[in-house]
Amino acid sequence: MPIRVAIVGSGPSGFYTAEALAKSDADCEIDMIERLPAPHGLIRYGVAPDHQTTKNVSRNFNKTAARDEFRYYGNVDIGSDVSLDDLRGMYDAVVLAIGSPEDNKLGIPGEDKQGVIGSAAFVGWYNGHPDFVELNPDLASANVCVIGNGNVAIDIARLLVKTREELSPSDITNDSLDALQASSVTDVFMLGRRGPVEAKFTNVELREMGKLENCAPQIDGSIIPDAVPEDEDMSDRDRRLRERNLATLREFVPRQPDEFEKRVHFQFYAAPREILGGDKVEGVRLERTEVVDGRAVGTGEFFEIETSLVLPAVGYRSSGLEGLPFNDDWGVAISDEGRAGEGLYVVGWIKRGPTGVIGTNRPDGQEAARQILEDISEGTKPGRAALEAALAAKGTRIVNYQDWLRLDAHEKAEARDGAPREKVITVAAMLEVLDGG
Numbered sequence: 001m002p003i004r005v006a007i008v009g010s011g012p013s014g015f016y017t018a019e020a021l022a023k024s025d026a027d028c029e030i031d032m033i034e035r036l037p038a039p040h041g042l043i044r045y046g047v048a049p050d051h052q053t054t055k056n057v058s059r060n061f062n063k064t065a066a067r068d069e070f071r072y073y074g075n076v077d078i079g080s081d082v083s084l085d086d087l088r089g090m091y092d093a094v095v096l097a098i099g100s101p102e103d104n105k106l107g108i109p110g111e112d113k114q115g116v117i118g119s120a121a122f123v124g125w126y127n128g129h130p131d132f133v134e135l136n137p138d139l140a141s142a143n144v145c146v147i148g149n150g151n152v153a154i155d156i157a158r159l160l161v162k163t164r165e166e167l168s169p170s171d172i173t174n175d176s177l178d179a180l181q182a183s184s185v186t187d188v189f190m191l192g193r194r195g196p197v198e199a200k201f202t203n204v205e206l207r208e209m210g211k212l213e214n215c216a217p218q219i220d221g222s223i224i225p226d227a228v229p230e231d232e233d234m235s236d237r238d239r240r241l242r243e244r245n246l247a248t249l250r251e252f253v254p255r256q257p258d259e260f261e262k263r264v265h266f267q268f269y270a271a272p273r274e275i276l277g278g279d280k281v282e283g284v285r286l287e288r289t290e291v292v293d294g295r296a297v298g299t300g301e302f303f304e305i306e307t308s309l310v311l312p313a314v315g316y317r318s319s320g321l322e323g324l325p326f327n328d329d330w331g332v333a334i335s336d337e338g339r340a341g342e343g344l345y346v347v348g349w350i351k352r353g354p355t356g357v358i359g360t361n362r363p364d365g366q367e368a369a370r371q372i373l374e375d376i377s378e379g380t381k382p383g384r385a386a387l388e389a390a391l392a393a394k395g396t397r398i399v400n401y402q403d404w405l406r407l408d409a410h411e412k413a414e415a416r417d418g419a420p421r422e423k424v425i426t427v428a429a430m431l432e433v434l435d436g437g
């Protein structure tokens with residue numbers, strides 16, 4: 001009997017696991033279960049819409065999906081449509097590739113005020129994620145504070161200041177494009193607790209900020225160190241990356257504030273201490289910091305930025321899934337290098353936390369495939385026959401990969417001029433495209 005494997009989640013870690021299993025010599029049936037109709041996780045719904053080349057990796061996933069042993073069960077939520085325990089009863093192995101979809105908290109007073117929107121929601125909104133289509137962010141503020149110094153923060157800042165011409169060739173949804181173009185935003189403050197040396201931006205993304213059509217990056221040159229300080233724990237590669245970032249930031253120093261209509265202000269050594277206002281955000285109170293032993297320490301000097309929109313991009317977490325051993329402090333699964341129980345495995349962000357690039361998930365998938373084939377020599381469970389029976393009893397409309405390819409073709413056909421696609425943004429509308437008259 002084939003080994004019957006269910007992979008829950010269709011992001012990179014799920015697809016890399018499927019690919020590794022499919023390429024092994026073992027006789028496997030691989031069923032991928034995804035709560036949304038559309039596959040590919042954060043490649044579709046996280047990676048910035050104006051970074052289309054990064055999204056091309058999903059073409060390789062289509063090759064895996066075309067294999068005979070592979071089936072896709074989209075629009076199926078593990079937890080509500082079928083429980084994890086029931087799924088484990090149906091399959092020889094269950095691999096959870098469910099990511100870390102929730103925002104970390106800032107942990108400061110006022111962060112629940114209206115106008116504080118975490119990056120998961122804001123990025124989901126401009127990327128057409130069905131959970132966030134109703135977000136309707138209030139973009140009437142001239143100033144916006146983006147909290148965080150990583151690539152997600154820089155993606156958000158860039159999307160807020162790009163022109164229609166710059167954004168139009170992307171797959172940002174028409175609704176979000178119109179809302180951003182109608183916004184009053186002129187000044188985006190990128191707030192980092194630590195300094196330019198500690199910033200986590202990659203250099204390509206940082207340099208992009210210097211090449212925008214209607215926005216000039218702003219930074220106070222006096223805070224940029226002449227060189228990356230000596231640190232024996234730092235690899236040569238890491239040192240070179242940081243030096244490149246410092247060089248890019250130095251190029252921003254002479255840029256004039258009145259050069260364009262919009263500005264992105266790189267404010268380092270600035271720790272948010274309180275979100276100000278009543279029910280709605282009116283500003284952010286920050287404390288100047290200095291970096292001591294790699295940590296940001298407050299100096300006792302405070303300042304405020306007036307704004308009605310605060311977008312924290314300070315990392316992600318998961319809140320787990322019933323039946324999964326889980327570390328609630330860290331927001332990740334408890335596992336022994338990916339083994340989370342008998343026949344239960346974790347890969348990607350739910351295993352490691354939200355770090356690394358798309359390719360970092362590939363070794364996870366390979367390791368999970370190796371572990372499954374080491375642990376299980378022959379299949380004994382019914383697999384997809386049992387899953388399909390349970391879903392039929394519930395009346396769930398399964399979206400298979402052929403359906404997805406039809407939806408994909410529909411989105412491409414509906415694209416505005418020069419754009420790769422116009423995403424269908426609600427589950428009901430996706431099912432209407434597939435089944436409607």
Ligand SMILES: Cc1cc2nc3c(=O)[nH]c(=O)nc-3n(C[C@H](O)[C@H](O)[C@H](O)COP(=O)(O)OP(=O)(O)OC[C@H]3O[C@@H](n4cnc5c(N)ncnc54)[C@H](O)[C@@H]3O)c2cc1C
Binds near residue numbers: 013043321357
């Ligand atoms: C805003 C943002 C931008 C990024 N940009 C880049 C970039 O430019 N380049 C780069 O290399 N990396 C980028 N990354 C990182 C990259 O996206 C991640 O490394 C990768 O997506 C993690 O893969 P994953 O499979 O663990 O999770 P995900 O991609 O999150 O996939 C998880 C999948 O599981 C599904 N799921 C969750 N719960 C259930 C359930 N109960 N039942 C069924 N399905 C479920 C979800 O719907 C989702 O499709 C970015 C990340 C973010 C957040």
